[in-house]
Amino acid sequence: MELTPDDTILFSIAGFGLNATIVFTWIVMALLTGASILITRNLRPDVPPDRWRTTLETIVLTIQGQINEISARPDRRLLYFSGTLFLFIIVSNLLAIVPGWHAPTASLSTTAGLALAVLVAVPLFGIGSRGLGGYLRSYIEPNIVMLPFNIIGEASRGVSLAIRLYGNVMSGAVIAAILLSVAPFFFPVVMDMLGMLTGVIQAYIFAILATVYISSATATPEPQSGPAEQTAKEQT
């Protein structure tokens, strides 16, 4: 039994083996992009939206609403990043009910790649929002002693993201595979449903955590008021 789709080589192009993770990732990408192109190809403001466009609008606006609730500075770039994370993960996980489907998110390489992307995005968004000096200063706040802890905390975020998603998705897939081999029909269905639920929750958690990390990097800390200022405020 294969624990990761990285081990399944589906194609080989010019001596380079394309494993299931990459191929199924491309399938998810093709599905998402194709559906988007199909639904948004004839967008006109004077034409009332059909149910597919309404569904897409609802999904996008829900994601944007969640981001706006989390982030102090809502940004479209954050929507592109976190929204894509969510859509990619959820579609990958939900397609697990299709027989023969290998969820790319069941690969630690995928989750590590996504975690690395988040890990790189956090400082990039932080620098873009607060400037390089402002962002770097956040590592020595409240004082310089916290620098190593902040660095460790930043790194552990990426690791925890990668491990959490991989573990949940992979474990669901493994348990479903084991039950399919030992039980005839009923338990795998239940476990598949549980796996779908877990996949949705994990997609949400991964995207939300990524948004939270990026938002915390872009948020400008409020200046702490000293005793003199507090006294002045009390007097006023």
Added chain:
Amino acid sequence: MSIDWITVAAQIANFLVLVWLLKRFLYRPILDGIDARERQITERMQEAGRIRAEAEAAEAEHQFEIARLKAGREGVLAEARKEAEQERDQILSTAREQTAREHAAREEARTDEARRFAADLELRGASALVALLRKALGDLSGETLEDRIVARAAERLPGMAADLADAAGESRKAIVTTQARLPDDLQARLKRDIRDAMPDINVQFRTDPDQSPGLGLRVGGAQLGWTADAYVNGLQDILEGARHERGQSDAA
């Protein structure tokens, strides 16, 4: 649990490509469409607000116009009512005046008719009275009325001579008027009697068909008369009383 770093790199690249693809084909079209629709809705709302404001303004204007017309109508009605009342009063006044005029005209006509009747009656009465006197005098004493009148005037003249002379002043002319011409013997007799009372006076005889039967004597400013007028006036008073009683019974 192993990590294939080539796959990791490929997945990072795939993810970034997917971010770009979705940005290009999903987020931007959807968000731009939503923005465009919101703009359109905002424009429509603004247009609706503008139209509503215009409608409210038009409604206010119409209400003002209605109020103005109502007030004008009230004014016009009041004016028309006033004019109608004035016209009614005028018509009533005119009618009253006309009625009064007609009433007055009828009264006048009745009075004229009564006067004409009275005059005619008086004339007829006088004529009848004179004829009766003539006949009575002729039948009873063998004298004419003129004889008696001249005789009566001759009896009265001596007693009135002084007064007549005073009244005549410088005038030396006496004019005797009768309804019909006096016979010559009576003229001569009367001339003699007058000259007896007032010597050197020139006596002239004239006729006046409108005069009452009898004899009138004018000397300067003084005038004496022995006519049937007094009797006729008495008769007239009797007739007036009779007519008044008839008028009262008609009114009742």
